[in-house]
Amino acid sequence: MDREREAAMRAKTGKPHFIRLLINMDEPDHLKFRRVIQGWFTTPKLKAFEADVRAIAKASVDHMASLGGECDFVRDVGLTYPLRVLTKLIGIPPEDELLMLRLTQELFGRQDEDLRRKSGLTHRNESNDLAEVYAEIEAYFARLTDARRRRASDDLASAIANARIDGAPIPHFEAFCLYLIVMTAGHDTTSSCTSGAIWGLCESPGELRKLKEKPELTETLVDEAIRWTNPVSHFMRSANEDVELGGRSIRKSDWLMLSYFSANNDETVFDEPERFRVDRNASRHIAFGTGAHACIGQHLARLEMRILFEDLIPRLDALELAGKPKRSASSFVGGPKPVPLRFVLR
Numbered sequence: 511m512d513r514e515r516e517a518a519m520r521a522k523t524g525k526p527h528f529i530r531l532l533i534n535m536d537e538p539d540h541l542k543f544r545r546v547i548q549g550w551f552t553t554p555k556l557k558a559f560e561a562d563v564r565a566i567a568k569a570s571v572d573h574m575a576s577l578g579g580e581c582d583f584v585r586d587v588g589l590t591y592p593l594r595v596l597t598k599l600i601g602i603p604p605e606d607e608l609l610m611l612r613l614t615q616e617l618f619g620r621q622d623e624d625l626r627r628k629s630g631l632t633h634r635n636e637s638n639d640l641a642e643v644y645a646e647i648e649a650y651f652a653r654l655t656d657a658r659r660r661r662a663s664d665d666l667a668s669a670i671a672n673a674r675i676d677g678a679p680i681p682h683f684e685a686f687c688l689y690l691i692v693m694t695a696g697h698d699t700t701s702s703c704t705s706g707a708i709w710g711l712c713e714s715p716g717e718l719r720k721l722k723e724k725p726e727l728t729e730t731l732v733d734e735a736i737r738w739t740n741p742v743s744h745f746m747r748s749a750n751e752d753v754e755l756g757g758r759s760i761r762k763s764d765w766l767m768l769s770y771f772s773a774n775n776d777e778t779v780f781d782e783p784e785r786f787r788v789d790r791n792a793s794r795h796i797a798f799g800t801g802a803h804a805c806i807g808q809h810l811a812r813l814e815m816r817i818l819f820e821d822l823i824p825r826l827d828a829l830e831l832a833g834k835p836k837r838s839a840s841s842f843v844g845g846p847k848p849v850p851l852r853f854v855l856r
């Protein structure tokens with residue numbers, strides 16, 4: 511990225527980041543911007559949205575059934591199902607789904623040769639390339655904002671476009687950053703956990719039988735899949751004040767790595783953490799973080815996964831791997847890619 515643009519972006523955030531995501535904000539700003547979207551993830555709002563999620567889940571399982579007993583679950587169901595749910599909630603038209611998928615993969619898949627935008631970039635070209643991805647996302651959502659300001663609709667895009675912060679219309683840059691976090695974090699993570707659940711079921715064959723015998727285990731399956739898949743490996747934080755934590759002294763401004771992966775594999779909390787067990791009480795996982803920045807979409811993610819598996823499991827008579835699953839190359843946000851399957855689905 512050229513130095514002028516880099517300096518301008520950093521000046522906008524007042525922090526060492528190019529963008530101003532909720533995750534990078536402190537109070538009082540953080541809550542002002544979080545409130546713009548949080549109403550869309552409350553229990554009553556999700557209840558009203560449930561019928562749409564159920565229809566999208568059913569279409570996804572029907573599509574899998576039409577594939578003749580073999581598929582790559584990631585490509586054929588895992589990626590498309592949460593993407594469809596989220597674009598519907600935001601108000602992005604179906605014809606733009608694949609564009610959203612590509613842009614998300616170009617952001618999170620930067621270390622993965624199959625997902626990244628360009629290969630073999632130097633460090634400077636790497637940040638130019640990242641700036642190009644941001645610019646493409648920003649231009650898309652600027653058009654959506656204009657459309658929703660001209661004519662509001664009952665969708666999350668209208669809530670962001672017409673939000674007011676401190677009595678004035680939400681600034682363009684902050685609106686783009688809100689769209690960015692909801693759009694990208696909202697489907698990629700859930701996709702990974704949905705595919706992770708299927709991978710886990712294949713790794714531990716007795717688990718599918720348990721689920722079929724006790725369908726109520728779908729609830730615990732969901733949290734176990736999120737713990738086991740762990741799509742967000744960590745976030746970096748800097749301490750706002752001196753603090754003692756676990757016998758360690760942390761000084762104001764120290765950088766800290768919050769490793770969700772480590773916490774979710776802590777053998778003092780989870781017995782045999784590497785094993786996938788549908789009847790494990792995994793609700794103590796912290797894959798959604800905790801505190802002021804705890805994931806705003808966690809109830810939507812759980813709802814989507816529960817509904818898909820409520821439809822899929824009773825129809826699934828056999829399931830096994832048809833090849834070796836892998837994870838995408840990423841040290842930050844990633845997940846299964848691909849999960850080749852052989853199955854019998856009614």
Ligand code: HEM
Pocket residue numbers: 532533534544596691692695696697699700703736741742745770797798799800801802803804805806807808810811
């Ligand atoms: C299984 C799926 C998901 C996982 C594992 C996940 C994980 C996370 C994590 C680890 C954080 C940071 C928490 C912290 O710093 O303490 C976070 C924040 C966030 N997530 Fe999720 N997420 C998921 C799904 C979603 C969905 C479906 C949405 C929205 C549609 C979403 C939107 C957000 C937003 C907006 C934040 C920032 C909250 C803030 O800073 O106030 N996430 N998520």
